[in-house]
Amino acid sequence: MSEYFDYAMDTHPLPGESCCGDTGVIRCQGHQLQATLVDVLGHGAEAAALAGDIHDQLENMPLTAPEPLLLQLHEDFRGSRGFVASSILINGNSGQFDYCGIGNIQARIATPQQHQFVNRDGVLGYRIVKPVTHSGKLIDDSILIMHSDGLSSRFRHDAFMAVSRQDCQHMLAHMFRHYDKHHDDSSCIIIRWRPCN
Numbered sequence: 001m002s003e004y005f006d007y008a009m010d011t012h013p014l015p016g017e018s019c020c021g022d023t024g025v026i027r028c029q030g031h032q033l034q035a036t037l038v039d040v041l042g043h044g045a046e047a048a049a050l051a052g053d054i055h056d057q058l059e060n061m062p063l064t065a066p067e068p069l070l071l072q073l074h075e076d077f078r079g080s081r082g083f084v085a086s087s088i089l090i091n092g093n094s095g096q097f098d099y100c101g102i103g104n105i106q107a108r109i110a111t112p113q114q115h116q117f118v119n120r121d122g123v124l125g126y127r128i129v130k131p132v133t134h135s136g137k138l139i140d141d142s143i144l145i146m147h148s149d150g151l152s153s154r155f156r157h158d159a160f161m162a163v164s165r166q167d168c169q170h171m172l173a174h175m176f177r178h179y180d181k182h183h184d185d186s187s188c189i190i191i192r193w194r195p196c197n
């Protein structure tokens with residue numbers, strides 16, 4: 001939680017595994033929030049080890065615009081087994097955001113507007129096409145959802161609206177309860193921008 005944002009994140013390993021190859025980092029600095037979600041290819045101990053290294057790297061980087069952040073991760077982990085990632089940087093005063101994604105992390109603004117972000121193809125650490133930054137402006141009370149392909153993308157807006165007044169931790173539980181496919185590591189980040197609080 002911060003003055004401007006409510007947020008929650010969780011990762012679940014594939015059933016039967018004790019460690020997870022999905023990871024995420026949410027950081028607030030001043031009025032800015034940065035959230036990055038990463039899905040390392042495959043699962044199990046080797047994927048989790050790389051996810052841990054990427055997590056540490058993200059924790060130690062200054063808040064960075066998403067496109068250079070992903071390019072930096074691509075360089076830093078070149079030759080690794082590879083991963084997909086999406087990152088967003090939000091200004092808590094204005095709601096202005098920059099978003100960038102490579103690979104199949106799903107990201108959407110669920111409400112009050114509805115917007116599905118489109119990522120470029122590629123595998124970070126291996127081969128990517130030039131990333132594209134999507135910039136925009138949230139409106140009050142916007143809810144942003146990012147999740148890996150361990151959760152189904154068959155998002156039901158009407159069902160989500162029923163929980164959208166709850167805090168992000170509850171919305172996150174809803175996502176894992178209804179969308180976890182249980183055949184891959186899964187991860188989800190939910191952020192609500194609340195400029196008036």
Ligand SMILES: [Mn+2]
Binds near residue numbers: 184185
């Ligand atoms: Mn996956």
